Amino acid sequence: MRWIDIIRFSLTILRTNFLRTLLTIAAIGTAIGLIVVLLGFGYGVQDLTIGSIIHSQSLLSLDVTAGKDNHPPLDPKSLTDFKGYAQVKELSPVVAGEGQISYNGKLISNLAEAGTSNLLTMEGTVIEKGRNFDDNSPEIVLSPQSLSILDVTASDILDKTLDVSFINPANQEKISFPKQFKVVGITSDANPVMYLPHSMLPASVAMTSVKVLAKDRNGVAELQQLLLNQGYGVESLLDTLDSAQKVFNWATFGLIAIAAIALIVAAIGMFNTLTITLMERTREIGIMKSVGVTDMAVLKLFLTEAGIIGLSGGVFGILLGLGVSLIINQVINQVAIRYGGSSLMIFSFPPLFLLSMVGYPTLLSLITGFYPAIRAARLNPLLALRYE
Amino acid sequence: MPRAHLPLITVDNVSKTYGDHPEDYSQLILINVKVTIEEGEFVIIFGPSGSGKSTLLNMMAGLEFPTGGRIFVRGSNLAKLNNGELAKYHRDRMGMVFQQFNLIKSLNVWENVALPQAAAGVPYGKRKKRAHHLLHLLQVDKYANRHPNELSGGQQQRVAIARALINDPSILLVDEPTGNLDTKMADEVMNLIHDLHYRAQHTVVLVTHNPDYLRYATRVIYIRDGQIEKEENSQHDPGSVKPVLPEEYYKQLIRFRGK
Numbered sequence: 001m002r003w004i005d006i007i008r009f010s011l012t013i014l015r016t017n018f019l020r021t022l023l024t025i026a027a028i029g030t031a032i033g034l035i036v037v038l039l040g041f042g043y044g045v046q047d048l049t050i051g052s053i054i055h056s057q058s059l060l061s062l063d064v065t066a067g068k069d070n071h072p073p074l075d076p077k078s079l080t081d082f083k084g085y086a087q088v089k090e091l092s093p094v095v096a097g098e099g100q101i102s103y104n105g106k107l108i109s110n111l112a113e114a115g116t117s118n119l120l121t122m123e124g125t126v127i128e129k130g131r132n133f134d135d136n137s138p139e140i141v142l143s144p145q146s147l148s149i150l151d152v153t154a155s156d157i158l159d160k161t162l163d164v165s166f167i168n169p170a171n172q173e174k175i176s177f178p179k180q181f182k183v184v185g186i187t188s189d190a191n192p193v194m195y196l197p198h199s200m201l202p203a204s205v206a207m208t209s210v211k212v213l214a215k216d217r218n219g220v221a222e223l224q225q226l227l228l229n230q231g232y233g234v235e236s237l238l239d240t241l242d243s244a245q246k247v248f249n250w251a252t253f254g255l256i257a258i259a260a261i262a263l264i265v266a267a268i269g270m271f272n273t274l275t276i277t278l279m280e281r282t283r284e285i286g287i288m289k290s291v292g293v294t295d296m297a298v299l300k301l302f303l304t305e306a307g308i309i310g311l312s313g314g315v316f317g318i319l320l321g322l323g324v325s326l327i328i329n330q331v332i333n334q335v336a337i338r339y340g341g342s343s344l345m346i347f348s349f350p351p352l353f354l355l356s357m358v359g360y361p362t363l364l365s366l367i368t369g370f371y372p373a374i375r376a377a378r379l380n381p382l383l384a385l386r387y388e
Numbered sequence: 389m390p391r392a393h394l395p396l397i398t399v400d401n402v403s404k405t406y407g408d409h410p411e412d413y414s415q416l417i418l419i420n421v422k423v424t425i426e427e428g429e430f431v432i433i434f435g436p437s438g439s440g441k442s443t444l445l446n447m448m449a450g451l452e453f454p455t456g457g458r459i460f461v462r463g464s465n466l467a468k469l470n471n472g473e474l475a476k477y478h479r480d481r482m483g484m485v486f487q488q489f490n491l492i493k494s495l496n497v498w499e500n501v502a503l504p505q506a507a508a509g510v511p512y513g514k515r516k517k518r519a520h521h522l523l524h525l526l527q528v529d530k531y532a533n534r535h536p537n538e539l540s541g542g543q544q545q546r547v548a549i550a551r552a553l554i555n556d557p558s559i560l561l562v563d564e565p566t567g568n569l570d571t572k573m574a575d576e577v578m579n580l581i582h583d584l585h586y587r588a589q590h591t592v593v594l595v596t597h598n599p600d601y602l603r604y605a606t607r608v609i610y611i612r613d614g615q616i617e618k619e620e621n622s623q624h625d626p627g628s629v630k631p632v633l634p635e636e637y638y639k640q641l642i643r644f645r646g647k
Contacts, residue, residue: 002509012499013494284494287492289488291478291479292476294506294507385488
């Protein structure tokens with residue numbers, strides 16, 4: 001029998017048992033849909049998180065902190081030392097603490113980072129409006145969150161001057177500056193954070209860390225090793241990325257396990273359906289064989305039916321999964337926008353993943369269908385004809 | 389020396405037992421049966437139920453195999469055929485008609501008729517045309533797109549006969565064709581089978597327990613308790629049966645065989 005006829009007969013038979021075919025496809029589709037939603041969510045969160053890690057800072061940067069019990073300490077000498085390393089492209093001292101600004105009679109606190117002007121680019125912070133601060137001028141860059149706490153717009157405050165004070169993280173002493181600071185730029189930071197030139201702080205204020213940018217990927221590992229050997233604390237983004245990746249791998253594994261259970265249930269259902277179909281059609285198989293349909297053709301016929309069910313289940317499942325994901329995403333975005341967040345896509349569907357969601361149920365149905373198909377092919381035609 | 393004459397079917401000393409013990413005579417269905425079927429005959433195997441006549445027919449059809457003896461079709465031993473050759477035998481060499489009609493419910497009438505053609509790999513358009521033509525000759529073409537269960541018993545049996553004829557078999561094997569039909573339909577179906585032999589030159593082996601139709605046969609084999617009692621040639625004048633189909637259709641049926 002030709003393949004085209006095998007497919008034609010399979011479709012005819014599936015159409016005859018329309019409701020049962022549909023229910024079986026729905027069962028597999030639901031399982032696949034569940035997998036698509038779960039893993040799509042997993043992939044989406046992974047993309048967003050890793051995307052924001054990579055975006056927020058540079059992959060090539062290292063955060064160096066003083067050694068245990070401040071030994072070795074971070075001081076101007078260590079800065080000079082670091083600069084001397086071949087792997088270092090640039091660096092910036094960092095004093096991270098709390099800053100206060102008062103404007104129009106309002107006093108607010110937010111995070112503050114003092115560094116050189118290259119700190120922002122090294123961190124991957126983007127200046128949305130205005131410009132970066134100048135290293136030797138009393139200038140300040142604010143984040144949109146600080147503006148909303150101050151209840152002003154960017155154009156209101158740009159180029160205005162305000163009073164700034166800084167809490168020394170080492171001893172919680174408040175450092176007030178004699179000059180007012182000029183607001184020169186607004187970042188895209190999600191947190192209320194302000195940036196100011198390190199040179200404005202008194203020399204006595206100790207650095208909390210040094211941000212170092214390596215020349216290349218290898219340099220990151222080399223520098224890390226070098227500085228760790230000297231006793232410094234070193235944290236690189238690659239570490240963060242690694243541990244994030246590990247967490248996601250486990251999470252994905254968990255999601256796949258849940259999904260696999262769903263698929264096993266669907267496969268058992270399909271096995272049941274195919275076996276019942278076999279019994280119902282015993283007589284039909286006997287007729288086919290008595291008019292000269294070969295065992296091989298009967299086998300192919302049953303496998304094709306199973307394959308079509310699996311394939312349709314996969315396609316249906318993907319459509320279902322995508323639909324449900326979009327709805328969930330829409331709802332979450334509505335909520336996020338209401339609470340002042342921005343809308344984003346929390347699901348992600350790599351094409352290869354979607355392709356596997358068609359291939360997997362098809363393969364599974366072929367495996368499930370194999371036993372009933374073999375039994376059908378081996379049926380004794382005469383006994384089958386007598387079957388009621 | 390002239391070549392030995394080869395009958396169409398030779399049943400050579402065939403026995404059949406069921407169950408695991410071939411020596412258990414209570415299970416013996418056929419005992420040392422010898423039958424030959426020649427081309428052009430209309431043979432009726434007649435006997436009460438349980439006599440083994442259907443088993444004999446099923447063995448000729450290659451649906452069952454003897455536990456003793458051999459069955460040859462044009463010289464080849466049916467028991468020696470492999471799966472593929474047996475399927476080809478079912479498909480091309482014989483056409484079978486059953487008491488239960490045995491049409492496939494999920495296929496429509498013409499698809500049922502064309503099934504042996506599909507099994508043989510004949511393309512869709514060609515087999516559809518051939519099935520429709522044959523249904524036309526048997527005067528059931530108006531049901532071509534219906535499903536079997538929408539048809540009367542007599543119509544279904546005609547469709548089943550069409551399916552048996554579609555691949556132009558060398559022999560028609562017919563098992564109690566009237567068992568599920570009322571008298572009028574039964575007569576019509578029997579007359580049609582008679583015509584297929586007498587007017588369209590088909591070789592027919594038919595199994596029945598109904599003595600009314602014995603006169604149609606060229607030869608009757610009486611079977612009882614698994615053994616052949618006697619064989620009798622018929623004195624029947626086949627011309628006395630009124631044709632079921634228009635005369636012209638039989639000529640077309642003969643031409644159809646050549647296609």
